[in-house]
Amino acid sequence: MYVVVSLAILITMVLALVRALRGPTVYDRVLAVNMFGTKTVLLLSVIAFLFGRPDFLDLALAYALINLVGVLAVLEFIQTKPQKMDAADHD
Amino acid sequence: MIDTAVDILSWMLLFLGGAFVIIGGLGALRLPNFYTRLHAASLTETMATILIFAGMILQAGLSLAALKLAAIMLFLLLTAPTASYALANAALQSGMRPEARNRDETL
Numbered sequence: 001m002y003v004v005v006s007l008a009i010l011i012t013m014v015l016a017l018v019r020a021l022r023g024p025t026v027y028d029r030v031l032a033v034n035m036f037g038t039k040t041v042l043l044l045s046v047i048a049f050l051f052g053r054p055d056f057l058d059l060a061l062a063y064a065l066i067n068l069v070g071v072l073a074v075l076e077f078i079q080t081k082p083q084k085m086d087a088a089d090h091d
Numbered sequence: 092m093i094d095t096a097v098d099i100l101s102w103m104l105l106f107l108g109g110a111f112v113i114i115g116g117l118g119a120l121r122l123p124n125f126y127t128r129l130h131a132a133s134l135t136e137t138m139a140t141i142l143i144f145a146g147m148i149l150q151a152g153l154s155l156a157a158l159k160l161a162a163i164m165l166f167l168l169l170t171a172p173t174a175s176y177a178l179a180n181a182a183l184q185s186g187m188r189p190e191a192r193n194r195d196e197t198l
Contacts, residue, residue: 001102005143008109012116012135019120019128027125027182034174035119035132038167039112042143045163048156049147057159064163068170072177079181 002050009043026078030071037067101149108142111135126189129179136171140164 013036020032041064048056111134118131144164151157 001105005105005109005112008112012112015116015120016132025125025182025187027178027185027187028128031125031129031132031178032119034178035116035135038136038140038171041163041167042112042140045147045160046143049150054156054159057156057163061159061163061166064166064170068174071174075177075181079184 002046006043006046006050009039009046013039013043030074030078033074034067034071037063037070041067097149101146104142104146104149108139108146111139111142115139124190125182125187126179129175129182133171133175136175137168140167140171 016032016036016039020029020036023029023032041060044056044060044063048054048060115131115135118134119128122128122131141164144160148157148160148164151160
């Protein structure tokens with residue numbers, strides 16, 4: 001049962017990696033990496049139940065924390081200064 | 092009897108979560124522009140998280156593992172929309188506009 005879910009999560013992680021490699025803009029890559037990190041948390045939690053080792057839940061919690069901080073740091077790094085919005089953009 | 096019902100319910104939740112994960116992954120790969128891909132990816136980060144973690148909490152019963160699972164789920168549900176918002180905000184401020192090419196045709 002858990003094997004099916006972990007296989008689904010693994011397939012999605014491969015798809016996210018393909019999007020991270022192909023992504024036309026840098027935001028696509030950040031999106032794919034963020035998605036990959038969230039799927040890693042899910043996969044660690046499912047593996048904890050698949051192998052009957054509840055210690056993996058602590059790893060999942062720590063990885064969730066690291067993932068959020070990492071994505072926000074990368075966004076802060078690549079973010080450009082806010083541009084002046086044209087009047088035409090407010091419609 | 093109750094155990095069987097709880098097992099079936101949690102298996103259904105896990106299967107649905109796996110299906111949502113696959114759908115979101117396909118959407119993040121195949122949809123045409125950035126904002127639609129963001130929509131598909133954030134679908135997997137909230138709905139699939141709720142479904143999969145609810146199924147595993149049902150399997151865990153009343154234990155420390157269930158508490159940890161609930162904590163991880165709560166944390167993911169708080170942070171994943173925050174990351175999506177920050178990503179969309181950064182993309183919008185960098186000048187990437189959402190396209191609405193077919194808006195007149197669909198009206």
